[in-house]
Amino acid sequence: MKMIKPNILDDIVKTAQSVKKVKAPANMYASVMAAIERKKHESIWDKTASFVLRPALIVPGLIIVILLNVWMITAKDSKSVNFAVEDYTSATYVVLNNENVLP
Amino acid sequence: METTAQLLKAFLGGNESAFKVLVEENEDLIYNVVLSIVKNEADAADVTQDVFVKVFQKATSFRGESQASTWLYRIAVNTALDFNKRKRNHHLLSFANDLLFRYRRSSVSFNHPGVLLENKDNAHALFDALDKLPGKQQAAFVLFYMEGKSQREVAEILGLSVNAVESLMSRAKQKLQKILFNYYNRQKNEND
Structure with a gap:
């Protein structure tokens, strides 16, 4: 099929300019005042909850909890390995330095 | 008033x-x-x-x-x-x-x-394409072409220089052209 290169920009601009202006819904002022009243009576807990529950806080919070868990598990593991190494070396030291043990 | x-x-x-x-x-x-x-x-x-x-x-x-x-x-x-x-x-x-x-x-x-029935498909395609532009490019296009604001007014509204708005508009048009190329090409083929 032969591709026709249309004057796309003209079409885009024509379409954008063909959009008619419309009237805002009725009673906009009443709904604005109702929203303002609702906001005034929002308790401090509502505001705190909506602040804390924002994805921008939830996601980093979850990452921190996961990282803390990983760190605690790895720190615990390395500590127990160190104990094992320490035990082994101290036991070996005792054996090697005990004169009553036969070689 | x-x-x-x-x-x-x-x-x-x-x-x-x-x-x-x-x-x-x-x-x-x-x-x-x-x-x-x-x-x-x-x-x-x-x-x-x-x-x-x-x-x-x-x-x-x-x-x-x-x-x-x-x-x-x-x-x-x-x-x-x-x-x-x-x-x-x-x-x-x-x-x-x-x-x-x-x-x-x-x-x-x-x-x-506000979209006329005979323009519904084109307008739908245009708005769909506009949605793929970064926010400022989208806003600049809407304010200039649909609200009839001058580049200077668009610059004041968006808090940018006139040069920055010019460049935003040019990038917006290029991207729209790219996104809508197949759509308009198909339309032209159908009409011919």
């Missing part, structure tokens, strides 16, 4: 009815800008309401450095772009749901009462 700046000044001076006049005189203007960005009647009504709530709450922060109408437009554009961002994030979260139910929605729930 009082200007927006005079109404804001009267409202700040304690005249609550000035706010009512300010809403009534600017609601159509704000609703149309918001509608061109959010592309849906019901969402546009909610966002327009949010815009005026912000105007009520932040009226004291208007320092008169720019025109009051520019300040209003700026709040409207930013609120509408924030709404789109939140909606897109919500769509991302429901992506898993879409996959599970093998259901893919259109990227834009398009419902614009």
Whole structure:
């Protein structure tokens, strides 16, 4: 099929300019005042909850909890390995330095 | 008829009815800008309401450095772009749901009462393409081509230089051309 290169920009601009202006819904002022009243009576807990529950806080919070868990598990593991190494070396030291043990 | 700046000044001076006049005189203007960005009647009504709530709450922060109408437009554009961002994030979260139910929605729930019936397909394609542009490019295109603002006014509303707006517009047009190439090519082929 032969591709026709249309004057796309003209079409885009024509379409954008063909959009008619419309009237805002009725009673906009009443709904604005109702929203303002609702906001005034929002308790401090509502505001705190909506602040804390924002994805921008939830996601980093979850990452921190996961990282803390990983760190605690790895720190615990390395500590127990160190104990094992320490035990082994101290036991070996005792054996090697005990004169009553036969070689 | 009082200007927006005079109404804001009267409202700040304690005249609550000035706010009512300010809403009534600017609601159509704000609703149309918001509608061109959010592309849906019901969402546009909610966002327009949010815009005026912000105007009520932040009226004291208007320092008169720019025109009051520019300040209003700026709040409207930013609120509408924030709404789109939140909606897109919500769509991302429901992506898993879409996959599970093998259901893919259109990227834009398009419902614009200002679009003429004979232009509906073209306008739908254009608004769908606009949705793929970065926020500022989208806002610049809407303000310049649909709201008929000059580049200088667009620059003031977006808080940019005129040169930056020029470059935004040129990038927006290039991207739209790229996105809509296949669509318009198909239309032309069908017409010929």
